[in-house]
Amino acid sequence: MAPRKKLARLLDRLEQRHGVQRPPPAKSAFELVLWENVAYLVSDEQRETAFLALVKQVGRTPAAIRAASREALLDVTVLGGMHPERRVSKLTECADIALEHHGGKLESVLARPTPEARRALKRFPGIGEPGAQKILLFRGAHPYLALESNGLRVLVRLGWGEEAKSYAATYRSAQAAAEPELAATCPARVRAHHLLRKHGQVTCKHSAPHCDECPISTACAYYARED
DNA sequence: TTTCGCCATCCTATATCGAC
């Protein structure tokens, strides 16, 4: 297990290496839902292209999405990778849920008790537990240390949390181990989310990680084991 | 040239648990 209170210092080193991370252009809770559903398994750049096209050509509100033709939505989802037709259906489903359950104002979910807000967000397609936590974190509603797979891998390799049989169990393990390491504020944990993700994408890759160029390898349990 | 494994991460189905 890595020593306590060390993670914040490692994040400083990651920021020196990767720079200050830019947040996604999606701002509201509904936009963040659209951000997850407009593209699948594509680069951040390609996802941003698809999202900005959706905003420009269709709109960013549930009503605008619902009013759009399938052709107009397809023009956007083809920019976001595989199964564009399927994602058209997902976008309209997102709009339907937002309109029928939240009166078109998904931001109202953020004021609810956190467990209830998480459940509400998980009703949207493409939003599981990590996705729901990320939206609540990014909107400043709850300071979850939300992680995606790259960030999760970095934390586990550093020694926070243990690799479990399921993704969800590994997620909870790493989150529980690392949360006490960071200030319980949304800005601090948004920063951690972005830096851990970036590091996992470009350096601490799933296979063949670039340990030789990693600025925090001396603190890494995985590196010590593999070396 | 063909085959195979990896990538990212949510979804679905099923099992288990606790409250009432």
Add this chain to the structure above:
DNA sequence: GTCGATATAGGATGGCGAAA
């Protein structure tokens, strides 16, 4: 006993690079 919440396992998806 029923219901809802939570946990778990396995499936799914196209592109790409490495190996045969």
